[in-house]
Amino acid sequence: MFHQKKSCLSRYCNTKVGSFSELGRLAFWVLGMARNPRVIAAFNAMKRLDIPPEKVKPVLKKLLVLYNMNWDLIEDGNYRTLVDAYFELNEGGGTSSKDEVEDDERSPKRVKQQSVVEGKGKEPISCDGDVVAGVDIDVDVDDYVDDGDGGGGDDAVCNVTITSTDNPMLDQPITVIPPLAHPRSSNGSTVKPSVKVLPPHYVLLCDDNDNSVGTGHTSHETDFDIASSSLGEVKILLNCDSSLYQMNFCIPKLDSVLKYVEDKYLRSGKIVGPQFSVRMLLKDLCESYLRLGTNSPHRSATVNSSSDAVIDVHDASRITGPKKRAFAVRTSETDSNRKGSGSSRHTNSRNLVHDGNRAFCNVLDITKGAEKVKISLVNEVGSEQLPKFNYIPHNIIYQNANVNISLARIADEDCCSDCSGDCLSSSITCACARETGGEFAYSPQGLLKEEFLSACISMKRAPQDHHFVYCQYCPLERMKNEDMPERCKGHLVRKFIKECWRKCGCDMQCGNRVVQRGITRKLQVFLTPEGKGWGIRTLEDIPKGAFICEYIGEVLTNMELYYRILQSSGNERHTYPVTLDADWGSEVVLKDEEALCLDATCHGNVARFINHRCFDSNLIDVPVEVETPDRHYYHLAFFTTKKVRAFQELTWDYGIDFADENHPIRAFQCRCGSEVCRDKKHKRS
Ligand SMILES: C[S@@+](CC[C@H](N)C(=O)[O-])C[C@H]1O[C@@H](n2cnc3c(N)ncnc32)[C@H](O)[C@@H]1O
Helix, strand or coil: CHHHHHHHHHHHHCCCCCHHHCCCHHHHHHHHHHCCHHHHHHHHHHHCCCCCHHHHHHHHHHHHHHCCCCHHHHHHHHHHHHHHHHHHHHHCCCCCCHHHHHHHHHCHHHHHHHHHHHCCCCCCEEEEEEEECCEEEEEEEECCCCCCCCCCCCCEEEEEEEECCCCHHHHCCCECCCCCCCCECCCCCECCCCCCCCCCCCEEEECCCCCCEEEECCCCCCCEEEEECCCCEEEEEEEECHHHHCCCCCCCCHHHHHHHHHHHHHHHCHHHCCCCCHHHHHHHHHHHHHHHHHCCCCCCCCCCCCCCCCCCCCCHHHCCHHHHHHHHHHHHHHHHHHHHHCHHHHHHHEEEEECCCCEEEEECCCCCCCCCCCCEEECCCCCCCCCCCEECCCCEECCCCCCCCCHHHCCHHHCCCCCCCCHHHCCCCCHHHHHHCCCCCECCCCCECHHHHHHHHHHHHCHHHCCEECCCCCHHHHHHCCCCCCCCCCEECCCCEECCCCCCCCCCCCCCCCHHHCCCCCEEEEECCCCCCEEEEECCCECCCCEEEECCCEEEEHHHHHHHHHHCCCCCCCCCEEECCCCHHHCCCCCCCCCEEEECCCEECHHHHCEECCCCCCEEEEEEECCCCCCCCCEEEEEECCCECCCCEEEECCCCCCCCCCCCCCCCCCCCCCCCCCCHHHHHC
């Protein structure tokens, strides 16, 4: 048995000694499957045709079987074969008559298909074609966001494909981007479009002052670049210079930008006015894009969206050239308006200090009053984007997760309805202590008892010495290889805490209600100087065994997480999902629609900032049963493993095996600084 356990663990835990043997696997396995770069690239290419991954998947599978896993044949011609196979399978084959074919060439579907071809290498989010003034516009947005590491970063770029036979733009000097693959004719043969390639830097520029149009060189300050092919397609690239938005810019939703512009034009009647020109419209689109990204409710919800951080986005010394100046003036005006009108909004939640070189951005309470204690955020290190997420103090079910919370499910033996006051001070331990062997996990001081805590730490650090259960069809293995999942590698049988709850007779101050009372310690989010991104630290000394916070996020099924990850750009610097797999071993067959996880990427609490530390982290995660009598859904709570001094960072061992070279996802370079850091490669380098 011991041997078996060891061999099962060795693959994952090799040097890892447990910890997040459950949780660390979180993102890693899920992301692992989702981020098979070739699958993702195929899905992304098809997404541009509005074909969702779930519809692509069966076609892709068939092709892989057909081509004996030869991806090159599928990827050739920028997924031409996949596109054709999809339409053949879903729409009953190709066209037969010449008329139909010609029609098809001009149809939106064909146009979109072509934009996939031209857009190889990018993974845009696609919005459907909108019709503005008789021009069919199909828009893709690439989010090349500054990675926050300082430095220039990339520009936010919008690709707009316009199809129009009498487009006035076609008369203008244009840059032609040669298509990456040639479109096919009806009979399947390749048609070589007669694209005239003009000098590569020859672009259409829009002057900020007088709206006149000239030509110039591609540069960061260009408003928009235009390209076309002889098939009547025009591609327009909207550029926002990254130096203009830096900290305060948040890529706006493109459909919001389009709606904003449309509403504006409809209101003003400009769209039908004699002054109307597509050129002006596009220039306005560029400006609206920047404006909405910098100062608008249309942005995705962020911590800083309610109280705009006035961070110096337009340091005049960095902005050169007439176009940048023009933009700078505009953004300056926007900001000064904001400074004037919104100053009272800043006082409650944010202090801003500028010392000329660095901006210290202090958010006084990232919880927006949702917790009993305020949690501040400070940046003493340098420039870094403010974290974008919505603070929630409790888990929220995203959509399909089956979490059945009902008093009717709590049997008499699963609660202590006869108790009163504090269960811990009663001479007889109540029913709620049964799950922890007849003893409560908490001491009267509200700390985890030494014995309970030591057992949890030992499980984390030496899982091979503990008991494992094996599921029949392991969801983790299915994620790695759906068709031929390997055998379950085993799940550690973890120690759970069971807290009293609503059907219990005790009061809210009962000593067996710790996690549900929420955060009580003084915590602070800070930018780590080691380059781990944001982290959390305590502002007070905290004893061993103390509850810090829960890991809060959206409750998703594995399936939902899978699709969510597929839709992400794949360029995210940090990851935030954790699996709730502490009880998977006890379920005979757990379907992906049933297996649960928490994702704190968009909605979460302070725990999303807890960084990883190998082995000797000062926090440990413990599963906690509160409102559900089974362990399918549970809470995940962090307790201190040792005494923690004020201003020390709070860390958690994610349990990553940094030596696993075969893992589909490359782990981050560990900067935990532990003497026993497992990331040997990084340590050496
Ligand atoms: C749950 S988030 C932690 C919060 C994150 N630092 C942030 O700024 O939002 C996990 C991510 O933080 C970073 N991280 C955590 N621990 C780290 C470590 N020891 N070394 C380097 N990066 C780390 C990695 O990018 C990881 O994907």
